[in-house]
Amino acid sequence: MSNAAAQLQPNEGEWQDIEPLLSVRDINKFYAPGKGCGNINFDLYPGEVLGIVGESGSGKSTLLSCLSARLTPDSGQVIYNSEQFGAMDLYACEESQRRVLMRSEWGIVHQHARDGLRMNVSAGANIGERLMAVGERHYGEIREKAAEWLQAVEIDTGRIDDRPSQFSGGMQQRLQIARNLVTHPNLIFMDEPTGGLDVSVQAKLLDLLRNLVSRLGLSVIIVTHDLAVARLLAHRLMVMRRGEVVETGLTDQVLDDPQHPYTQLLVSSILQN
Amino acid sequence: MNAATATGYNFAYLDEQSKRMIRRAILKGVAIPGYQVPFGGREMPLPHGWGTGGMQVTASVIGEADRLKVIDQGADDTTNAVSIRRFFASTAGVETTEQTADATLIQTRHRIPERALQENQILIYQVPIPEPLRFIEPRESETRKMHALSEYGAMQVKLYEDVARFGHIATSYDYPVMVNGRYMMDPSPIPKFDNPKMDMMPALQLFGAGFEKRIYAVPPYTKVESLDFDDYPFEVQSWEENCSICGSNHSFLDEVIIDDAGSKMFVCSDTDYCRERVAQQENPA
Numbered sequence: 152m153s154n155a156a157a158q159l160q161p162n163e164g165e166w167q168d169i170e171p172l173l174s175v176r177d178i179n180k181f182y183a184p185g186k187g188c189g190n191i192n193f194d195l196y197p198g199e200v201l202g203i204v205g206e207s208g209s210g211k212s213t214l215l216s217c218l219s220a221r222l223t224p225d226s227g228q229v230i231y232n233s234e235q236f237g238a239m240d241l242y243a244c245e246e247s248q249r250r251v252l253m254r255s256e257w258g259i260v261h262q263h264a265r266d267g268l269r270m271n272v273s274a275g276a277n278i279g280e281r282l283m284a285v286g287e288r289h290y291g292e293i294r295e296k297a298a299e300w301l302q303a304v305e306i307d308t309g310r311i312d313d314r315p316s317q318f319s320g321g322m323q324q325r326l327q328i329a330r331n332l333v334t335h336p337n338l339i340f341m342d343e344p345t346g347g348l349d350v351s352v353q354a355k356l357l358d359l360l361r362n363l364v365s366r367l368g369l370s371v372i373i374v375t376h377d378l379a380v381a382r383l384l385a386h387r388l389m390v391m392r393r394g395e396v397v398e399t400g401l402t403d404q405v406l407d408d409p410q411h412p413y414t415q416l417l418v419s420s421i422l423q424n
Numbered sequence: 425m426n427a428a429t430a431t432g433y434n435f436a437y438l439d440e441q442s443k444r445m446i447r448r449a450i451l452k453g454v455a456i457p458g459y460q461v462p463f464g465g466r467e468m469p470l471p472h473g474w475g476t477g478g479m480q481v482t483a484s485v486i487g488e489a490d491r492l493k494v495i496d497q498g499a500d501d502t503t504n505a506v507s508i509r510r511f512f513a514s515t516a517g518v519e520t521t522e523q524t525a526d527a528t529l530i531q532t533r534h535r536i537p538e539r540a541l542q543e544n545q546i547l548i549y550q551v552p553i554p555e556p557l558r559f560i561e562p563r564e565s566e567t568r569k570m571h572a573l574s575e576y577g578a579m580q581v582k583l584y585e586d587v588a589r590f591g592h593i594a595t596s597y598d599y600p601v602m603v604n605g606r607y608m609m610d611p612s613p614i615p616k617f618d619n620p621k622m623d624m625m626p627a628l629q630l631f632g633a634g635f636e637k638r639i640y641a642v643p644p645y646t647k648v649e650s651l652d653f654d655d656y657p658f659e660v661q662s663w664e665e666n667c668s669i670c671g672s673n674h675s676f677l678d679e680v681i682i683d684d685a686g687s688k689m690f691v692c693s694d695t696d697y698c699r700e701r702v703a704q705q706e707n708p709a
Contacts, residue, residue: 162524247573276584284577290653
């Protein structure tokens with residue numbers, strides 16, 4: 152190895168100093184044999200975007216629910232390194248702590264915006280709710296922040312008092328993202344954020360997501376069956392099949408040089424034009 | 425007991441076992457101010473929504489020596505108030521009164537009397553919907569968790585919507601309060617004008633919801649705060665007019681339409697308070 156190349160190697164000591172944000176150890180959750188996910192192990196580092204891809208029924212969403220403290224796994228540990236509580240085992244800690252995480256350090260973007268929004272209150276109140284949940288009690292400031300975030304997700308601030316039911320699907324999805332990001336979370340869980348949107352709206356949403364993720368230095372775990380979405384957003388990929396991880400690696404590596412037969416099949420099934 | 429007391433009924437209609445069960449719920453409610461205690465609601469001889477919750481509480485705490493007053497929207501002479509008062513006069517044979525100062529038990533729908541209540545009095549509210557968070561969260565399992573963990577940020581969303589739509593907090597009755605700095609409570613549909621009276625009140629306040637089978641309580645001298653925003657503080661209603669009967673400029677006024685041309689007058693909603701003021705003006709002691 153030449154001297155120049157040696158200098159490019161990261162200093163090993165420094166590298167090991169960074170603590171993973173989320174450590175997953177031997178997670179198992181099966182509804183029936185072969186239905187669910189099992190034997191999952193990985194670390195997620197701060198600022199990293201991890202994509203979980205696989206076909207329908209491969210256990211992606213089950214895994215995401217287990218990771219985001221919404222579904223208790225049969226066995227295994229999820230250790231989250233919290234700003235407020237320090238390293239905590241999600242399923243051994245108090246439920247109150249998990250709920251605090253969900254409204255402060257975490258964001259959850261659902262596939263259907265209706266699941267993640269309050270449809271009967273205005274867009275401004277939807278964004279402001281998390282602020283009020285963490286103790287903000289000044290109306291003027293809440294409204295100002297709501298307007299800022301509407302702008303950040305490219306929704307006209309004149310729509311601040313409209314209800315989400317009056318928004319298009321793409322706008323609802325963007326509103327959901329704004330609602331999650333307003334408290335500056337560290338970790339975002341996304342389940343098929345572009346599902347059910349047409350191609351041009353998808354492209355716009357992806358562009359917005361990519362910008363926000365890099366600007367805010369967010370860590371993201373994104374579940375998708377769309378490899379194009381994964382390629383655009385994810386740094387690292389996990390390919391799942393029948394509840395197990397069959398291949399992991401850097402996104403480009405996995406997609407350009409798939410090793411596992413199933414990944415090869417998945418990559419080759421993308422329509423080429 | 426007087427001659428008009430109905431025979432064939434237990435004292436105050438409810439059987440003793442039911443009363444004991446309700447008293448236990450009341451004691452628990454008093455021990456945990458603002459906490460909604462579930463209880464086995466009994467059938468009462470009038471429809472749900474007409475004050476069955478308040479009546480069950482009254483039946484459980486009333487004794488032979490009590491003097492009962494019943495008001496509906498502040499008035500002693502409306503159907504609901506008259507029938508409930510008669511009900512207890514005949515099933516318990518207790519004395520009834522229309523004077524706030526004389527009553528030991530006051531069952532109320534939608535008002536707190538204007539005259540300050542004393543330590544020897546109990547105020548019993550009829551409650552239609554005991555859960556203040558129901559507007560924002562339809563699941564009972566979730567609202568219980570929110571109470572348990574004091575997660576009350578979502579309630580602020582309701583106030584936010586008010587300010588966004590009307591420019592001020594437009595909720596004017598059923599205005600949510602924090603009791604003793606811990607539990608969020610629905611004060612029943614009293615006007616927010618009455619909210620400050622609940623704070624540090626010397627009388628015991630009991631709340632009964634018959635339909636939803638919940639009892640809750642505010643013990644005497646307990647802190648009760650109304651929710652608000654830092655930049656939109658809690659305010660009570662005020663009127664430019666005075667009461668046309670007694671001239672009061674500080675009580676809660678009802679607007680009454682008096683002819684087909686739309687003429688109107690404002691009168692005290694608390695009929696006993698108004699009557700007392702008129703009597704005082706005629707015979708200054």
